[in-house]
Amino acid sequence: MTAPATAPIPIATPGTTPAIELRDVTRSFPGPPEVQALKGVSVTVADGEYVSIIGPSGSGKSTMLNILGLLDRPTVGEYRLNGVLTSALEEDERAAVRARQLGFVFQAFHLMSRRSVLENVLLPMLYNGTPRAERESRAREALHRVGLDHRIGFLPGTLSGGERQRVAVARAVASRPRVLLADEPTGNLDQTTSAEIMALFEELHADGLTLVVITHDGAVARRASRRIRLADGRVSEAG
Amino acid sequence: MTEQVAEPTSTGRRSWRGLRSRLRIPARLRRRREAAAVPGVPPVHPADRFRFADLLGEATADIGSRPGRLVTTIVGTVLGIAALIATIGFAQTAAGQIARQFDRTAATQLVVTPTTADTRGGATVAAAALPWDAVPRLERLAGVESAALLAEVPLPEAVIAAVPVNDPSQPPTAPPPVYAASAELLDTVGGRLATGRFLDAGHDTRADRVVVLGSRAADRLGVHRVDTQPSIFIDGIAYAVLGIVESTDVRAELLNAVLLPTGTARADFGLRAPGDAQARIAIGAGPQLRTQAALALAPDEPDSLEVNAPDGRSELGQDVQADVNGVFVILSVIVLLAGGVGITNVTMLSVMERVGEIGLRRAIGATRRQIAGQFVAESVVIGLLGGLIGATLGVFAVIGISLVRDWTPVIDPWIAVGGALLGAVLGLVAGGLPARRAAAIEPVDALRGGT
Known part of the structure; x- marks a missing residue:
């Protein structure tokens, strides 16, 4: 299905408040030459939906993820996260939203090499106000869920790539975000490990977590319940 | 679709307003407090917020993980504080020695002379x-x-x-x-x-x-x-x-x-x-x-005699102590400034190396203030550590050399305590610039680096 670039993409579960709603979002980077990484993008992701954003290098995927993750602001347009207009938020409020509503999984894992697996998973809960008494149990629960109970005291450097990414997933979900954003989560993994991570994402989705996975890998994108294709900063296809 | 404007719980809001009116919290601080009540995000219990203890924990967690880097960072402060403590200690010890020598002579001599009076002819004669x-x-x-x-x-x-x-x-x-x-x-x-x-x-x-x-x-x-x-x-x-x-x-x-x-x-x-x-x-x-x-x-007629007697300690000895202290302290402060520049440089390098970590922390919810606070706290802890080691070395240097030279070591204990605290202050000042730099890093840019 192809949708006009400016038209909102139909949400998967009509009737609920969308988790993510981009409306005519443009992101320009001043030049010279000025670059428009996103050009009037409108996307809606329903609460609990599993969406992949696919596109070639330079299509605007990462810019879109940065905006979705409140790491960047649209130059023009509106972005509502769980119904809240994010452009009205101050810097510290955006940090608070990132801490309490969003989880991130990066291609490069971004684990702290001198902290143990458990400490890495505990880190987001330091900033998001998780009750102190629950932090460690939540971290252990998340690590159990990704199958890394036996690695909690290890340093990330001693783990395989797949295990590191699973630690990153555990870190992202331990603080119980409403939306998980993954940027090329299998980009540094082999096929078998990629499949494990994607299976993990499907489990999280089955539990009701909203997932947005950015990838250039068609196989990874097809695991999502809906795919949005970006090309040259515009939504070229959604379905 | 209507915009969802989240309101904090009414009970919490009422009690907060009451407290605010009672305490008259400044507007700037009030705004910062209220930032915790973010639209669409449930408020966090104060006990679960990021606190000073968390900051300290994060600042100290990785300090010892790279001993080589720690030594490089700390060495300037250690040397500066050690030099400061040692020079003040030596100054006090030397001044004590000098004062003791003066005291043995000048402070132990009393001279009584008759007062004098001028005659009409202009001559000066003894009045008694x-x-x-x-x-x-x-x-x-x-x-x-x-x-x-x-x-x-x-x-x-x-x-x-x-x-x-x-x-x-x-x-x-x-x-x-x-x-x-x-x-x-x-x-x-x-x-x-x-x-x-x-x-x-x-x-x-x-x-x-x-x-x-x-x-x-x-x-x-x-x-x-x-x-x-x-x-x-x-x-x-x-x-x-x-x-x-x-x-x-x-x-x-x-x-x-x-x-x-x-x-x-x-x-x-x-x-x-x-x-x-x-x-x-x-x-x-x-x-x-x-x-x-x-x-x-x-x-x-006791007033007819002039008695020249020393004070408790010879003033000359005290003057000498002050002079010696002054010279040594200036030299030590120069050494200490070099130590401070060292901390700034190494902390700045550390910020550059940890751009990825800064990006990660920002992405998972750390504010700019928390990032800046962490780097300042790290710098203060390093400075304090350097101050403690330096003060200890300085005190031992004074004691050691005094033993060899058969002097009585003199050092004010507050100088040693002050030396350690000065290290922390040095860390605070030296960490300011790197912390600002760290806080200014945009998470999007930072995440492109490794952690």
């Missing part, structure tokens, strides 16, 4: 006279260890020579000064004899014609030994030379002089009164003896 029994009077006072009388015998035209020959071909030279001295003078001024003996009470009582020469006066008169029973001639009268004084702790002018017994000076030269009374006193007795000595020597 010391009694001849001033020595026993002074020695009865607590704190006086030894006392003696001294008076210059005015003999401006006298011819003083070692031989009774008046050689008209010799160019005229000023005669050495002649002083009348009591037997206790040598002990009182800390004098040492090169040869022979000093005057005694018998010479005084009998008005014997004997003298003791100061070493330089003896050189001028050509007298170098007394075992040959030499004599000198004062206006043609022979005086047997009993001894030669080699040195004195105070009143060095006595080394140029010819010393006569006071009885002899009274008999031969009509000396009417002692010029001054000199006493060696215990350290610290000066303030008390200043009034007692005048009363002991002139009970009816």
Whole structure:
């Protein structure tokens, strides 16, 4: 299905408040030459939906993820996260939203090499106000869920790539975000490990977590319940 | 679709407003507090917020993980603080030594002289006279260890020579000064004899014609030994030379002089009164003896005597301590500044190396203030650590060198405590710039780097 670039993409579960709603979002980077990484993008992701954003290098995927993750602001347009207009938020409020509503999984894992697996998973809960008494149990629960109970005291450097990414997933979900954003989560993994991570994402989705996975890998994108294709900063296809 | 504007719970809002009105929290702080109530995000219980203890925990968690880097960062502070503590300690110790030397001499000498008055003719004369029994009077006072009388015998035209020959071909030279001295003078001024003996009470009582020469006066008169029973001639009268004084702790002018017994000076030269009374006193007795000595020597008119007594500690010694401290502290501060620049540089390098970590922390919800706070806290902890090690090294350096040099180590304990705290302050100042740099890093840019 192809949708006009400016038209909102139909949400998967009509009737609920969308988790993510981009409306005519443009992101320009001043030049010279000025670059428009996103050009009037409108996307809606329903609460609990599993969406992949696919596109070639330079299509605007990462810019879109940065905006979705409140790491960047649209130059023009509106972005509502769980119904809240994010452009009205101050810097510290955006940090608070990132801490309490969003989880991130990066291609490069971004684990702290001198902290143990458990400490890495505990880190987001330091900033998001998780009750102190629950932090460690939540971290252990998340690590159990990704199958890394036996690695909690290890340093990330001693783990395989797949295990590191699973630690990153555990870190992202331990603080119980409403939306998980993954940027090329299998980009540094082999096929078998990629499949494990994607299976993990499907489990999280089955539990009701909203997932947005950015990838250039068609196989990874097809695991999502809906795919949005970006090309040259515009939504070229959604379905 | 309507915009969802999240409101904090009404109960929490009401109680917060009440508290605000009661405490009158400044608007800026209030805004910051209210930032915790973010639209669409449930409020966080204060106990679960990011607190100072969390900041400290994050700041210290990785400090020891790279010992090499830690040493590089800390070495400047350690050296700076150690140098500061050591130099202040050495200054205090050295000043203590110097002060002790001064105290042994200047702080233990008391001199009583009659006050003077100007006559109509413009001459200055003594307004009172010391009694001849001033020595026993002074020695009865607590704190006086030894006392003696001294008076210059005015003999401006006298011819003083070692031989009774008046050689008209010799160019005229000023005669050495002649002083009348009591037997206790040598002990009182800390004098040492090169040869022979000093005057005694018998010479005084009998008005014997004997003298003791100061070493330089003896050189001028050509007298170098007394075992040959030499004599000198004062206006043609022979005086047997009993001894030669080699040195004195105070009143060095006595080394140029010819010393006569006071009885002899009274008999031969009509000396009417002692010029001054000199006493060696215990350290610290000066303030008390200043009034007692005048009363002991002139009970009816103590103001007619001027008593020159030291304070508890010699002022000169304190001045020296202040000078030495000043010079050393300036040098140490220069070293310390170098240490501070070192911390700034290494922390700045650390910020650059940890861009990925900063990006991650920002992505998972750390605010700019929390990032800045973490780097400042790290810098303060490193500075404090450097200060503690430096202060310890500095104290041990002072103690070690004092032991080797047989000095008494003197160091104010607050200097050591202050040194450690100064390290923390140095860290705070030095960490400011890197922390600002870290806080300014955009998470999008930072996440492109590794963690």
